[in-house]
Amino acid sequence: MAFPTETVYGLGANALDEVAVHKIFKAKGRPADNPLIVHCYNSLQIASLVKPYSSRVQALMDRFWPGPLSLILPKTSRVPAVVSGGLDTVAVRVPNHPLALQLLQLATIPVAAPSANVSGKPSPTRAEHVWRDLAGKIAAVLDGGSTGWGLESTVIDCTCWPHRLLRPGGVTLEQLQAVTEVAVDPGVYSDIFEKPRSPGMKYQHYAPDARVELVVGDHIQSTVKQLIQEKSKIYKRIGVMAVSEHVHAYLNVSVLDMGSQHDMRAIASSIYHLLRTADELELEYVIVEGLPETEMGMAIMNRLRKAAAYRIIIS
Numbered sequence: 001m002a003f004p005t006e007t008v009y010g011l012g013a014n015a016l017d018e019v020a021v022h023k024i025f026k027a028k029g030r031p032a033d034n035p036l037i038v039h040c041y042n043s044l045q046i047a048s049l050v051k052p053y054s055s056r057v058q059a060l061m062d063r064f065w066p067g068p069l070s071l072i073l074p075k076t077s078r079v080p081a082v083v084s085g086g087l088d089t090v091a092v093r094v095p096n097h098p099l100a101l102q103l104l105q106l107a108t109i110p111v112a113a114p115s116a117n118v119s120g121k122p123s124p125t126r127a128e129h130v131w132r133d134l135a136g137k138i139a140a141v142l143d144g145g146s147t148g149w150g151l152e153s154t155v156i157d158c159t160c161w162p163h164r165l166l167r168p169g170g171v172t173l174e175q176l177q178a179v180t181e182v183a184v185d186p187g188v189y190s191d192i193f194e195k196p197r198s199p200g201m202k203y204q205h206y207a208p209d210a211r212v213e214l215v216v217g218d219h220i221q222s223t224v225k226q227l228i229q230e231k232s233k234i235y236k237r238i239g240v241m242a243v244s245e246h247v248h249a250y251l252n253v254s255v256l257d258m259g260s261q262h263d264m265r266a267i268a269s270s271i272y273h274l275l276r277t278a279d280e281l282e283l284e285y286v287i288v289e290g291l292p293e294t295e296m297g298m299a300i301m302n303r304l305r306k307a308a309a310y311r312i313i314i315s
């Protein structure tokens, strides 16, 4: 069953039941080596799933749970190998959403839950998105309206020191570094690495059907205008994902308003919906305005680079 969390909708199954967890991989078409995050009601429930952890890890739990932070820790034998993609570690978190917490409390079992989308598509931030992707393949979706953050949780690897940020999300690097030492994995910025620490890093994510290109640098608006001119010779249906302050600058294209550049949370919660809207409008080519990489901008740009399959134009 799919359910809302404060990040995106998750597709949940009993994390201790191998057969149930297999069904998640099947419904999503998710590669078997891409491990799932286990959601619990509180840190007490997590104690039997992971080996004893340090006071530094405890400090992260105390500061950020319930909330959008997943911690990778060495797992116990209680967690089936299918959940962790065969790794000896498991990602755990306590979500901060009233429906998710109620569900976890009633279920009394840890729930393995990846994002409730078809693998490779943008993560679902509304119940309709889940249904469009998975109707007929899952039992139900618990409709909690739009999710708050709109981006998946921050993932950090706590099996190494300093801890390592593998996926930026709602809890920012700046917030983490105020509590403990955290280094940034190169996979956050690029897909050029030999062996990813997080299996999910090697798969294409968040991609609509259109060709997406991301424009970064100091002359974004003029470069986007130039691209529109050039590419209109090739594509009939062009879209631009722009901040609200720039939406009137682009003519003869479908402009998708990401939200104000002064409200990065609003932008974070709109980008997956807009990437899906690009598909509904049958856009062939989408130009996305880049954003500053600080705080929430780090997570947003990480997802946009992936949506663009790392086609990045420096202006």
Ligand code: AMP
Residues within 6 Å of the ligand: 034, 035, 036, 037, 072, 084, 087, 089, 090, 091, 113, 114, 115, 152, 153, 155, 166, 167, 197, 198, 199, 200, 201
């Ligand atoms: P999703 O469930 O779709 O939000 O994706 C979960 C992300 O966390 C994927 O990128 C996984 O590869 C990553 N992940 C989950 N468990 C682990 C783990 N034990 N070690 C490394 N990465 C993990």
Ligand code: MG
Residues within 6 Å of the ligand: 114, 115, 123
């Ligand atoms: Mg996902």
